[in-house]
Amino acid sequence: MSVKTLEPEKGVAELQSSLSEEARRGASEARSRWQRAAEKVGAGRGSWKRDFTTVSGMEVPHLVTPDETADLDPVRDIGVPGEYPYTRGIHPTGYRGKLWTMRQFAGFGTADDTNLRFKYLLSQGQTGLSVAFHLPTLYGYDSDHAMSTGEVGKCGVAVDSLADMETLFAGIPLDEVTTSMTINSTAPILFAMYLAVAEQQGVDIRNKVSGTLQNDILKEYIAQKEYIFPPRPSMRLITDQFAFAARQVPKWNTISISGYHIREAGSTALQELAFTLRDGMEYVQYGIDAGLDVDEFAPRLSFFFNSHNDFFEEVAKFRAARKIWATVMRERYGAKDPRSWMLRFHTQTAGCSLTAQQPVNNVVRTTLQALAAVLGGTQSLHTNALDETLALPTEENARIALRTQQIIAHESGVVNTVDPLGGSYFVEEMTRRMVDGAMDYIRRIDEYGGMVEAVEAGFPQREIMDAAYAFQKAFESNEKLTVGVNFFQVEDEKPIDILYIGEEVAAKQLASLDAVRSRRDRGAVARTLDGLRRGADAGENTMPLLLDCVKAYCTVGEVSDALRDVFGTYEEPAVF
Amino acid sequence: MTQGNKFRILIAKPGLDGHDRGAKVVARALRDAGFEVIYSGLRQTPEQIAATAVQEDVDAVGLSILSGAHNVLLPEVARLLRAEQGEDILLFAGGIIPEQDIAPLKASGVDEIFLPGTTSTAIVEYLNRRLCAA
Numbered sequence: 001m002s003v004k005t006l007e008p009e010k011g012v013a014e015l016q017s018s019l020s021e022e023a024r025r026g027a028s029e030a031r032s033r034w035q036r037a038a039e040k041v042g043a044g045r046g047s048w049k050r051d052f053t054t055v056s057g058m059e060v061p062h063l064v065t066p067d068e069t070a071d072l073d074p075v076r077d078i079g080v081p082g083e084y085p086y087t088r089g090i091h092p093t094g095y096r097g098k099l100w101t102m103r104q105f106a107g108f109g110t111a112d113d114t115n116l117r118f119k120y121l122l123s124q125g126q127t128g129l130s131v132a133f134h135l136p137t138l139y140g141y142d143s144d145h146a147m148s149t150g151e152v153g154k155c156g157v158a159v160d161s162l163a164d165m166e167t168l169f170a171g172i173p174l175d176e177v178t179t180s181m182t183i184n185s186t187a188p189i190l191f192a193m194y195l196a197v198a199e200q201q202g203v204d205i206r207n208k209v210s211g212t213l214q215n216d217i218l219k220e221y222i223a224q225k226e227y228i229f230p231p232r233p234s235m236r237l238i239t240d241q242f243a244f245a246a247r248q249v250p251k252w253n254t255i256s257i258s259g260y261h262i263r264e265a266g267s268t269a270l271q272e273l274a275f276t277l278r279d280g281m282e283y284v285q286y287g288i289d290a291g292l293d294v295d296e297f298a299p300r301l302s303f304f305f306n307s308h309n310d311f312f313e314e315v316a317k318f319r320a321a322r323k324i325w326a327t328v329m330r331e332r333y334g335a336k337d338p339r340s341w342m343l344r345f346h347t348q349t350a351g352c353s354l355t356a357q358q359p360v361n362n363v364v365r366t367t368l369q370a371l372a373a374v375l376g377g378t379q380s381l382h383t384n385a386l387d388e389t390l391a392l393p394t395e396e397n398a399r400i401a402l403r404t405q406q407i408i409a410h411e412s413g414v415v416n417t418v419d420p421l422g423g424s425y426f427v428e429e430m431t432r433r434m435v436d437g438a439m440d441y442i443r444r445i446d447e448y449g450g451m452v453e454a455v456e457a458g459f460p461q462r463e464i465m466d467a468a469y470a471f472q473k474a475f476e477s478n479e480k481l482t483v484g485v486n487f488f489q490v491e492d493e494k495p496i497d498i499l500y501i502g503e504e505v506a507a508k509q510l511a512s513l514d515a516v517r518s519r520r521d522r523g524a525v526a527r528t529l530d531g532l533r534r535g536a537d538a539g540e541n542t543m544p545l546l547l548d549c550v551k552a553y554c555t556v557g558e559v560s561d562a563l564r565d566v567f568g569t570y571e572e573p574a575v576f
Numbered sequence: 577m578t579q580g581n582k583f584r585i586l587i588a589k590p591g592l593d594g595h596d597r598g599a600k601v602v603a604r605a606l607r608d609a610g611f612e613v614i615y616s617g618l619r620q621t622p623e624q625i626a627a628t629a630v631q632e633d634v635d636a637v638g639l640s641i642l643s644g645a646h647n648v649l650l651p652e653v654a655r656l657l658r659a660e661q662g663e664d665i666l667l668f669a670g671g672i673i674p675e676q677d678i679a680p681l682k683a684s685g686v687d688e689i690f691l692p693g694t695t696s697t698a699i700v701e702y703l704n705r706r707l708c709a710a
Contacts, residue, residue, distance in 0.1 A: 135592035135643055139619075147619070150648025151592050225594030225618055266597050352597075356692040389692050390674050391644070465600055472601050476695045485693040495675040501644065574617030576587075576600040576607075 027066040034063060051479065054310040056268035057470065058433075064425040072428055077323075081418045085326040087319050087431065089377040090342040094418030095409075101380040102405045103180060103346065107132030107157035108392045109505045110512070111167035114157040118172060120395060124402055129211075130180040130382065131168070132156035133190070138226045140186045140560025143509045153505035155392075156182075160509070161555045163516045165193040166200065174198040175208035180256070180346070180380075185228040187215040188237055189559050192546040195249065205249055212253035212302055212346070215241065218279040218451055219258045221572070222460045223265035228560060231452050233567035237542060238283065239290040242297040244543035253302040255283060256346060262460075263306035264352045266468020269317050272306060273434060274441030275451075275460050277324055281442070282451040284333050294333050298340035307369040307376070308350040312430055314369070315421055318376025320434035321345070324442075346380040347373035354389045358484035359496055362386040367404050374408055375421055381405055391498040458575070465576070516553055524552035529562045536566040583707050584634040588616035588625045590653060593643035598670060602638060605696030611703070622649055626656035629665065635707050636666035638699075639686075646673050646681065654685030666706055670694065 052060050061068070072078060079085060082092030091097060104121055106129075107114045118129055134156040136148040142160050143152045152158050159165055169179075174197065183190045191213055198209050217234040220227045227234065238255065245254045259267075259276035267275070280301060287297050303321065307314050325343035329335040349369035354362045363386050370383050385393030385401040393401065409415055421427045448454040455461070474480040481487045528548040535545045542563075549559050587603040589596060596618060607613045614632050616625060629637050637657065639650060650669055657665055670690035673681070678689050687706070690699060 135645075139592050141592075147592060147621070149591075150645030151643055154644030155593075220594075225596060264595075264597070266601075389672065391672070465604075468597050469601055469604050472605070472696065476697055482693070486695075498674055500674075503648065572617070574615050576603040576613070576615045 024066075024070055027070070031063075031065045031067040034065070038062065054269065054313040055308055055471075055480065056270060056310065056313060056467075057474070058268070058270065058313060060312075061426070061429065064429045066425060069425050069428050069432075072432065077432075078422060078428065084330070084338065084341060086322040086342055088419040088422045090322065090344060090379075091418075094377075095374075095415035096418075099409050099415065100374065100378050100405075101128045101178070102126050102402060102409075103128040103130045103380045103382055104398060104402055105130040105132050105180075105182065105348070105382050106398065107134070108499065109153040109501055110158055110508055111164040113153070113505075115168055115170055115172075117395070117398070118168075121398070121402065122172070122177070124399060125406060126402055128178045128180065128380065129172070131182065133181070133183055134158045135226075137186065137190070137556055138183065140189075140228050140556055140564070142555045142557030143506065143513055145557055150503075152509050154501055158505070158509045159190070159193070159556065160513045161516050161553050162193050162196055162550050163512070163553065165190075165197050169194075169197050169201075173203070174201055175203040179211035180214075181211065182214045184214055184217055184220050184224075184226055185234065186556055186560055187213045188241055188543060188546050189550065189556055191215075191241065191252075192543065192550045196547065196551050207251070209249055210251040210253075212256050213241070214258060214304070215255040216258045216279065216304075218282060218455060219261050219276070221455045221570075222262055222275060222279075223267075223464060224261040225572070227570050229563065229567040230570040231455060235283075235286050235452065236290075237563075239286055239292070240541045240543055242283075242287050242300075243290070243292060244541055245300065246292070246296050248543075250300075253300050254297070255300075256302050256304045257283065258304040260304050260306045260348050262464060263308060263350065265464050266352075266471060267464040268467050269308065269310070269313050270434060270437045271441070271460075271463055271467060273317050273321055273324075274438040274445075276303065276305070277321065277328070277438060278442050278445045278451050278454075280325065281328060281332070284329070285450065288333065294329075294335045295337040295340050298329060298333075298335055299337060299342075302379075303343055303345035305345055305347050305373075305378075306350050307347045307373040307378075309353050309365065309369065311368060311372045312427060314372035315376045315427060316430035316434045318345070318347075318373070318378065319419075319422075319427070319431045320438060322377070323431070323435055324438055328442075344379045346382070347376070347378040348382040349373070349384045351384055351388055354384060354386075355482060355485050356389040357493065358490060359386050359389065361484055362389070363400060363404065366401065367408070370404055370408055371412070371414065374414060375419075377419060387496060387498055390496070391500070394497060394499045458573075461572075513555070516555070520553040525554050525558070528552045529554055529558060532559065532562045533566055536563060582612065583636065583703065584612045584614065584632060585703065586614045586616060586625070586629050586632060586634040586637045588620050588628070588637060588639055588653075589618050590620055590622060590625060590639055590641055590649040591643055591645045592619055593641055593645070594618055595642045596640070598642070599638075599640035602640070602670070602696060602699060606700065606703070609696075609700040611700075622652040622656055625653050626660055629657060630660050634665070636668065636703060639667070639669040639671075641669065641671040641673075644672070646671065647677055650681055650686050651684035658685055666703070668699075668702070670699075 081089035257280040259272035263272040326341040385397035668688040
């Protein structure tokens with residue numbers, strides 16, 4: 001793979017400051033006065049804690065003045081919303097033109113159960129759907145596989161075949177909602193099922209079907225670990241979808257390059273930013289290497305970030321992400337279409353920040369995290385429910401989570417102006433530090449030869465494991481406080497009501513799976529699976545073959561097994 | 577208190593759950609506290625976990641599960657371990673486990689359950705107390 005190294009973003013701006021000589025001298029003097037005053041007060045009283053660092057352990061400056069940010073170019077580094085490098089946002093109108101999409105991730109039990117939750121959320125003002133599949137679907141096993149024991153309908157909705165997908169979207173017109181699907185190894189199978197349902201509904205697929213597949217396999221090896229096949233054939237399945245969707249479903253976002261899970265696995269904010277963007281660059285490179293024109297598929301790449309507790313670190317991360325992506329897409333990959341330069345992203349508030357202790361406090365955490373996402377310019381947002389450290393959310397808690405976004409959107413006033421934090425000395429300095437730190441990581445991954453190679457060498461996995469352990473030690477030594485857990489505890493908390501999914505869900509799902517198997521055309525099943533095996537082996541685009549399989553009601557397990565026959569499977573070494 | 581002299585602990589991930597942050601943090605903390613730690617890796621069946629426990633001759637097995645499948649998988653691990661090793665093997669678990677499931681899980685043979693927010697120090701102390709007493 002050819003790798004062009006990016007030059008550090010320095011040069012002209014260092015020579016010509018945006019401030020006049022006189023103003024700059026004044027700022028310097030004022031900064032010195034402050035320094036002396038702060039030291040004098042500090043010498044007397046000290047500080048109430050030893051280190052002032054972010055939740056990621058990043059050093060935070062005590063004060064940022066124009067003295068430190070004088071070299072930032074107001075046009076080239078910061079700019080205006082809607083203009084390269086998009087530090088202040090991708091839309092010229094911010095949230096005045098359109099609010100972010102309120103997209104709550106939901107799925108549990110059978111397709112019937114989740115269909116009802118979807119309709120409830122839509123009736124409450126949610127503006128897009130987001131499907132959580134249960135673990136067997138994510139791993140390419142049917143609900144009756146031995147490995148699925150105990151897992152059916154627990155972490156998400158059970159989908160074994162097209163029949164379940166038909167039920168899942170019954171009464172929901174797929175030309176009126178956009179749907180995001182959290183699915184990775186088996187993404188092309190579920191994508192094919194979604195398109196088959198849209199076709200049954202008579203929807204114009206080319207012009208009216210829109211949504212997002214997570215489809216980010218690199219972060220599975222790095223963090224979430226829901227991989228089936230080895231990295232290289234997995235990358236090929238993704239480029240097959242890029243090519244297919246660019247022509248057949250042009251409004252579909254074929255991938256949501258995800259930092260969320262990297263962060264949940266314990267990374268720092270900087271690692272989340274750097275690994276996610278470097279993953280994105282890897283997909284771009286593989287797309288180009290597969291013969292695609294960068295501007296044909298890059299506008300359909302989207303991102304997915306975590307929003308954690310440290311407010312300004314998060315805002316800086318989102319702003320830095322846009323700036324870096326615009327720069328690498330234009331400078332490194334030669335993209336010409338501005339839509340290829342724009343980083344669009346979904347955000348989910350940090351599940352790992354929630355506490356089982358005094359769970360109602362989680363509403364406050366989620367509000368702050370959601371606000372950081374909005375001030376960071378997110379295109380779409382999921383706010384966690386207060387009970388998610390205990391179980392999947394109840395209907396009431398899911399509603400409070402949605403209301404949190406609606407209050408930010410309609411009551412707080414933050415949507416009235418674009419990027420209200422832009423130009424804050426501190427925010428601009430933190431954004432710069434995020435950009436510089438991420439570029440360092442990106443260079444280190446380039447030195448491995450790319451992200452696939454870095455993953456094979458275990459580099460990002462080790463970095464995340466070390467960061468997770470460092471955080472745990474900081475928590476246990478009370479350097480990092482979690483309200484209600486290591487500080488401000490209460491005794492004898494009463495358990496709250498939670499959503500309970502029993503084993504009767506599995507019995508129901510197994511019965512409906514049996515019914516599908518007995519009523520489908522067995523010849524068509526064998527024929528389409530055989531076609532898939534042969535096509536996958538011969539290097540054909542797998543998407544049309546997968547559509548044939550799902551329309552014949554081949555199950556997720558059967559289709560995945562056919563691909564396992566061709567591609568083999570992957571196991572990571574069990575290290576800690 | 578002696579800090580975990582040569583006790584062998586298996587940390588295992590039952591079922592399809594890929595969330596391994598907790599398992600790995602606990603494994604590393606136990607190793608740093610002087611235990612010998614074996615980590616199973618992901619996606620282990622109860623049979624595989626019991627077999628590893630026997631083969632590695634461990635003193636305790638720690639299961640990490642966040643998928644909601646605990647009521648099915650944990651009792652099965654307990655049953656197989658008790659059948660193979662009797663009562664002298666300590667079985668503990670951690671993860672997303674609702675309060676109401678704890679009593680039935682303990683009745684099924686799981687000795688202790690650690691909920692979110694538990695410190696690794698608490699787990700180390702628990703293991704030292706229980707294993708030294710045995």
